[in-house]
Amino acid sequence: xxxxxxxxxxxxxxxxxxxxxxxxxxxxxxxxxxxxxxxxxxxxxxxxxxxxxxxxxxxxxxxxxxxxxxxxxxxxxxxxxxxxxxxxxxxxxxxxxxxxxxxxxxxxxxxxxxxxxxxxxxxxxxxxxxxxxxxxxxxxxxxxxxxxxxxxxxxxxxxxxxxxxxxxxxxxxxxxxxxxxxxxxxxxxxxxxxxxxxxxxxxxxxxxxxxxxxxxxxxxxxxxxxxxxxxxxxxxxxxxxxxxxxxxxxxxxxxxxxxxxxxxxxxxxxxxxxxxxxxxxxxxxxxxxxxxxxxxxxxxxxxxxxxxxxxxxxxxxxxxxxxxxxxxxxxxxxxxxxxxxxxxxxxxxxxxxxxxxxxxxxxxxxxxxxxxxxxxxxxxxxxxxxxxxxxxxxxxxxxxxxxxxxxxxxxxxxxxxxxxxxxxxxxxxxxxxxxxxxxxxxxxxxxxxxxxxxxxxxxxxxxxxxxxxxxxxxxxxxxxxxxxxxxxxxxxxxxxxxxx
Amino acid sequence: xxxxxxxxxxxxxxxxxxxxxxxxxxxxxxxxxxxxxxxxxxxxxxxxxxxxxxxxxxxxxxxxxxxxxxxxxxxxxxxxxxxxxxxxxxxxxxxxxxxxxxxxxxxxxxxxxxxxxxxxxxxxxxxxxxxxxxxxxxxxxxxxxxxxxxxxxxxxxxxxxxxxxxxxxxxxxxxxxxxxxxxxxxxxxxxxxxxxxxxxxxxxxxxxxxxxxxxxxxxxxxxxxxxxxxxxxxxxxxxxxxxxxxxxxxxxxxxxxxxxxxxxxxxxxxxxxxxxxxxxxxxxxxxxxxxxxxxxxxxxxxxxxxxxxxxxxxxxxxxxxxxxxxxxxxxxxxxxxxxxxxxxxxxxxxxxxxxxxxxxxxxxxxxxxxxxxxxxxxxxxxxxxxxxxxxxxxxxxxxxxxxxxxxxxxxxxxxxxxxxxxxxxxxxxxxxxxxxxxxxxxxxxxxxxxxxxxxxxxxxxxxxxxxxxxx
Numbered sequence: 006x007x008x009x010x011x012x013x014x015x016x017x018x019x020x021x022x023x024x025x026x027x028x029x030x031x032x033x034x035x036x037x038x039x040x041x042x043x044x045x046x047x048x049x050x051x052x053x054x055x056x057x058x059x060x061x062x063x064x065x066x067x068x069x070x071x072x073x074x075x076x077x078x079x080x081x082x083x084x085x086x087x088x089x090x091x092x093x094x095x096x097x098x099x100x101x102x103x104x105x106x107x108x109x110x111x112x113x114x115x116x117x118x119x120x121x122x123x124x125x126x127x128x129x130x131x132x133x134x135x136x137x138x139x140x141x142x143x144x145x146x147x148x149x150x151x152x153x154x155x156x157x158x159x160x161x162x163x164x165x166x167x168x169x170x171x172x173x174x175x176x177x178x179x180x181x182x183x184x185x186x187x188x189x190x191x192x193x194x195x196x197x198x199x200x201x202x203x204x205x206x207x208x209x210x211x212x213x214x215x216x217x218x219x220x221x222x223x224x225x226x227x228x229x230x231x232x233x234x235x236x237x238x239x240x241x242x243x244x245x246x247x248x249x250x251x252x253x254x255x256x257x258x259x260x261x262x263x264x265x266x267x268x269x270x271x272x273x274x275x276x277x278x279x280x281x282x283x284x285x286x287x288x289x290x291x292x293x294x295x296x297x298x299x300x301x302x303x304x305x306x307x308x309x310x311x312x313x314x315x316x317x318x319x320x321x322x323x324x325x326x327x328x329x330x331x332x333x334x335x336x337x338x339x340x341x342x343x344x345x346x347x348x349x350x351x352x353x354x355x356x357x358x359x360x361x362x363x364x365x366x367x368x369x370x371x372x373x374x375x376x377x378x379x380x381x382x383x384x385x386x387x388x389x390x391x392x393x394x395x396x397x398x399x400x401x402x403x404x405x406x407x408x409x410x411x412x413x414x415x416x417x418x419x420x421x422x423x424x425x426x427x428x429x430x431x432x433x434x435x436x437x438x439x440x441x442x443x444x445x446x447x448x449x450x451x452x453x454x455x456x457x458x459x460x461x462x463x464x465x466x467x468x469x470x471x472x473x474x475x476x477x478x479x480x481x482x483x484x485x486x487x488x489x490x491x492x493x494x495x496x497x498x499x500x501x502x503x504x505x
Numbered sequence: 506x507x508x509x510x511x512x513x514x515x516x517x518x519x520x521x522x523x524x525x526x527x528x529x530x531x532x533x534x535x536x537x538x539x540x541x542x543x544x545x546x547x548x549x550x551x552x553x554x555x556x557x558x559x560x561x562x563x564x565x566x567x568x569x570x571x572x573x574x575x576x577x578x579x580x581x582x583x584x585x586x587x588x589x590x591x592x593x594x595x596x597x598x599x600x601x602x603x604x605x606x607x608x609x610x611x612x613x614x615x616x617x618x619x620x621x622x623x624x625x626x627x628x629x630x631x632x633x634x635x636x637x638x639x640x641x642x643x644x645x646x647x648x649x650x651x652x653x654x655x656x657x658x659x660x661x662x663x664x665x666x667x668x669x670x671x672x673x674x675x676x677x678x679x680x681x682x683x684x685x686x687x688x689x690x691x692x693x694x695x696x697x698x699x700x701x702x703x704x705x706x707x708x709x710x711x712x713x714x715x716x717x718x719x720x721x722x723x724x725x726x727x728x729x730x731x732x733x734x735x736x737x738x739x740x741x742x743x744x745x746x747x748x749x750x751x752x753x754x755x756x757x758x759x760x761x762x763x764x765x766x767x768x769x770x771x772x773x774x775x776x777x778x779x780x781x782x783x784x785x786x787x788x789x790x791x792x793x794x795x796x797x798x799x800x801x802x803x804x805x806x807x808x809x810x811x812x813x814x815x816x817x818x819x820x821x822x823x824x825x826x827x828x829x830x831x832x833x834x835x836x837x838x839x840x841x842x843x844x845x846x847x848x849x850x851x852x853x854x855x856x857x858x859x860x861x862x863x864x865x866x867x868x869x870x871x872x873x874x875x876x877x878x879x880x881x882x883x884x885x886x887x888x889x890x891x892x893x894x895x896x897x898x899x900x901x902x903x904x905x906x907x908x909x910x911x912x913x914x915x916x917x918x919x920x921x922x923x924x925x926x927x928x929x930x931x932x933x934x935x936x937x938x939x940x941x942x943x944x945x946x947x948x949x950x951x952x953x954x955x956x957x958x959x960x961x962x963x964x965x966x967x968x969x970x971x972x973x974x975x976x
Contacts, residue, residue: 057899058896058897059893060893095531152824152825153814156813157815158532160813160815161882163540163889163890164891183540183893186537188535189537192532195529209827210827212829215829215852215853218781219830222781222782223680223781223782226679294529328678359599359614359615375667375671399671429616432618433615433618440620440635443898444897
């Protein structure tokens, strides 16, 4: 149930991992292993059999994330994800017919309260009265609530990892269960798609505010990346935090949340991955049986906002009670652009492992920093950023660290990388790809991600050839085209001039 | 391949027509085939020199995973050298080995796309190496060099030391990290489990200290080596013989495990920070692995704060009241000494004392009244039915087996686990709560705007003190 900050998905661990299969033999193996089926309503099912242990992992991925929100509903994709843990018309309630009128009254009073709170001329006594009424209604409502019943059902059947995550690009609901519980999963999840009830909304909105405090407002790393994305983009909604700004969350309504659900949560926008000890024909029959009567819904329309070219460097200082940190980002194209493939090589050459250029230069030779990371962010559906983050080593300053990073970027643009470095990067990609396939969850995540974001999971199968065709000159050209001062945003977090 | 997919799609449609008529059964009417699962057997061998081997072949992917445990950890660090074993681990990884300088070693590893890491905990140093199957010989050669012929390069020692010092400079940046360090320190005090490295202790560590640790502890008869993946059994044996066979056993002096100091008087420890949310951490001494009550404790903690949305803390603090995103409890099952019980949450400043009172009340209720049969059944079912997920990763099974042997768990620990959980009854849960859970003796750590909370905290008591942040 988390807003999934993009920096948790460094290129090396997720994105790049998927670039090249170890030899064409492996690509062929994977191509053979994935079994695909599409329901008449558009729902797509991807399956891989891994019978080694009698368990399976199920991912349900909706191709809608925070990037698709309008400006008056920022944070709603993530809040909705939370609300979908609250049950259905038959799960999580003792009697929905009796509960429904109370839910309506709670919404009515809560909405009046929300409308009143931001008004300067609001009467405090009226607010207090409404708050009291809402609390009483919520109290009364509890008699019909079977708390967190989906969690209970999955737990007693041995489920683990019952969770969900919202990113800018997509929203995923996941759980792993013992192999004999596939039908339980289908029954629960189909009910959740067909008959969700968004109960306990006003309480859950408070939970999301606490989540925001925890992940961003008390956490220097969360804070610096929030500021980086908010400043690097001027127009494109990738600038907005997944979870929403504080006032966004405070002003989200149940009506907006419900509307977002109705607008986007259809089978046509859904891909399911089942990986593990499953019998594919039986799984297909089961999914048909439980999910085929859901109306298809309408496709998620593409985001029309286009980030204009950056006209000069942006430089931001963030004050927080922590030791200094530095991040910088350069705009870049996303998949399937040629330069996106090149950036995956650049990411390895600059930032991954102990032989990478930035580690060698900043950590080992100059000893200006204790770590340097590179990754792509904050999403992959639309043009994104190449990010470099560094932890300076006292007494060295963020300015010294920045200068050393820029020297390596300059070198990348001026000198061809060696054949050995290129080969090493490609080899690393092939091998890490294999490692990624060691678990049910990794496979499920990979398949749903590429199916949802690139439109076809097979995207990964052609990656091998694309990467193999790249040259030292490609790296130089891409570095020159994008890694230049006018295209960068630099954020420094430190204690500022006036310490609290 | 395409034709196969097509065939399956057609089958799907046929099945759809075949099954369209009957409605899916109600969730509550579903029945399930029994799950066929047996704890897998890991092959155990001991070489002539005393090195223990744990093997699990798995040809799904052309990869091999290797883990080595050295049976000594930071519990043996002298107080003035706190941080020594962590620095040892960092330098073992980065300091070069055999004929290879540090740079050459990193290049050799990167050339074969190997992942190699070394880490230290209280009782062991662990090396993890991930290889392609074809590079097994090269990988084992590097591993043997690192274990038998480490160079402890002096320049790399200084780099590792400076990194450790920078880590200490930054240890107060994250409120969660501050709270965990404070709790450990308050409860374990000056015991090695309570101390953390300081600028002074890290600067006091010499290369000779690291060499001495290596010479005392890294002998084949103090190593546990686990290998899983795509290897040929007989070839592996000959490779292990080649790389480790001529290494003789050494004299071992097991690390002394100092006894714990008596528990400190309960108090509220505050770390003032201008933040909108307070990190809340309760703690007290818990149990160790030899404790026969551990299954009852596990069931009890599931219901208290370990079972996610099915636990009382989550239900009341988060789901019913919206006061926190995260709220939880757990018992660290100590290996050689009692571990800690920890319960934690984060909540906005204005709700902090409400959350503290609520968490204390929920813990007290666990002591005061027995849990219901319904709750008990849920906890037991969940723990028993999810047991299979401990075995989804082949290498995790190897390292788990290795650790269980290293810490001398009973030989049937895994096999008997589900039965032991199933035997826990309401009385056992109640007894476990009364014995191992007591808010009246817990330390409470708060990191946040504690100045604003001063009066409320005095009222909550017992005593409020400021935790000193050393550097």
